[in-house]
Amino acid sequence: MLSRVSRHVATGLAALIGIAGLVAILYAWKLPPFDAGLMVTEDAYVRGQVTSLAPQLSGIVANVGVQDYERVKEGDLLVKIDDRIYRQKLAQAEATLDAAKASLENAEQDRKTAEARIESAKAGVDSAEATLKLAEANVQRSDKLRERGVVAERTSEEQTLARDQARAARDQANAELETSRQNLASIITNRQSLEASVESAEAAVQLARIDLDNTEITAPVDGRLGEVSARLGQYVTAGTRVATIVPDKVWVVANFKETQVRGMKVGQPVNFTVDALGDAPLSGRIQDFSPATGSEFSVLAASNATGNFIKIAQRIPVRIAIDPDQPLAGNLAPGMSVVARIDTSPGGPGTAIAADSTQSPYPRHR
Structure with a gap:
């Protein structure tokens, strides 16, 4: 009788142990009747725009x-480079500019002078034209008088010579006018060169x-500094990192398996x-x-077209915005490890967020 009771007890204990193991397995794998709609990942981290600062x-x-980990505001001076050489370069450039402007002003005066010479x-030319007309009239009168024998041949020749001289003077005046015009054109062309200078x-x-201005390295945004690597008296070149700054805005990137993102929607709550x-x-x-999945952004992309194939669930990064007005949110820093939980079960908190399936790139299949 006692032996039979013992067997029944042993059988009951074995059954209880088996049931407990089955329940543990179902719970561990999030299988029914446990909440299979709760998607959890430990592959999640706080992210932020960590910016390295370097001189140009x-x-x-x-x-x-500044010092390491100090809070700064946009525009605060972080590091200053010796600016004596750059101040002298600025003074030299300003002197060159003054000389170029002076040359341009001289060119303007030359242009006015050339225009006056043209006038x-x-x-x-007008005077020479008038003199030539008078000389031609004298020649005509002298020729008529010579034909009637009133004036001598010599007088007629002198009038002809005076007309030729007047014509030459007219040609010379026209040449001087053209020279003045060419001189003005040259001055105008030279002025364009001076304007370019x-x-x-x-x-x-x-x-x-x-x-x-670049000798002063200032904070581009509000935030906290990381390590300040600049040292007094250190020689730095363009691109040398002197400090890092972390803006106040942070978010979470959770890398869920591709089998977990079904039913997730933009705007869905996350704990x-x-x-x-x-x-x-x-x-x-x-x-x-x-x-795309994280593997698509890796430096060395995997190729599944060779050898034996073993299917591996890929992970899809999900960006999570942190709700405001949470006291502990101010303690979050980029790189911190996160455990993210999203309820995708039917009737869960995300069901009414996006009735339109276009808001979810991965709609839940039933």
Whole structure:
């Protein structure tokens, strides 16, 4: 009798152990009757726009006005490079600009002088034309008088010679007028060259000012500094990292398996915890989905067209915007590990978010 009871107890314990194991397996794999719509991933991290700051020119570090991890505002001076050389370059460029402007002003005065010479040459042409007309009239009168025997042959010849001289003077006046016009055209052409020289000098001044401004490295946005690597007296070149800055805006990127994203929608609520903050709950919403799996963005893309094939579930990055007005959200920093949870079950909190399936690139299949 006792042996039979013992067998029944052993059988019951074995059944309970088997049921417990089955329940554990169902729970671990999130199979029914447990909530299979709750998608969880530990492959998630806080992200932010971590920016490396570097000079655009070379020089000696003259001042480092910040320390590691210090909070700064946009425009705050971080690092200053010795600017003596760049100030002299600016002064040199400004002097070149002044000389170019002076040359342009001289060209303007030369143009006015050339225009006055043209007017004078025109007056000379008019005078020569008048003299020539008078000489031609004298010749005509002398010829008539010579034919009647009133004047001597010599007098007629003198009038003819005077007419020829007047004609030569007229031609010379026309030549001087043309010379004055060509001189004006040359001055105008030279003025265009001088105007280009002024523009080039102005551009050189602007470049020199930009270089001078670039000797001061300022914070591009509000945020906190990472490591400040610049040291007083250090020689830096263009591109040398002197500091990093992390803006206040952060978000979460959760890499869900492709089998988990079915039913996820833009705007769907997300619950997550951060390892550095313990089990404190935080919330957010799906902001966007990656256009491709993470493997497509890798430097060395895998090729499945060779050898034996083993199917491996790929992961799709999901960008999660963090809900505002959460006290712990201010403690989030890029790189922190996150555990993200999204309820995709029918009737879950995301069901009414996007009734239009176009808002979800991965609609739930039933």
